Amino acid sequence: MAVFRMPTPAAPARVVFRMVFPFRDLAKAAGVHRNSISNFETGKVGGSLEALDFVRLALEAAGVEFIPENGGGAGVRLRKA
Numbered sequence: 001m002a003v004f005r006m007p008t009p010a011a012p013a014r015v016v017f018r019m020v021f022p023f024r025d026l027a028k029a030a031g032v033h034r035n036s037i038s039n040f041e042t043g044k045v046g047g048s049l050e051a052l053d054f055v056r057l058a059l060e061a062a063g064v065e066f067i068p069e070n071g072g073g074a075g076v077r078l079r080k081a
Contacts, residue, residue, distance in 0.1 A: 017041075019078070020062045029058035 017026065027034035032051045039045035040052065056066070067075040 017059065017064070017076075020059060020064055026055065026058060029062070030054040 020026075021029065023034045023037045027037050030037075030051070031054055036045070036051060037055065040055065060066070063079040065077050065079050067077060
């Protein structure tokens, strides 16, 4: 399984994340402390690979799709309903 690395100050990704989950809700869904989410986003702490993978899984379960690097850059979007 691919490991998701939370983008640091990537405005589009942060907007999508916050549309789906506030810090507290994402932290609960991923089973990590809410400060970890804040630290991942701001780049203060890289976080364990396991914790980052739990965050990725929680976001994917909520409808976030991670778009791989394809010459135009990696990205995120909400899955169509």
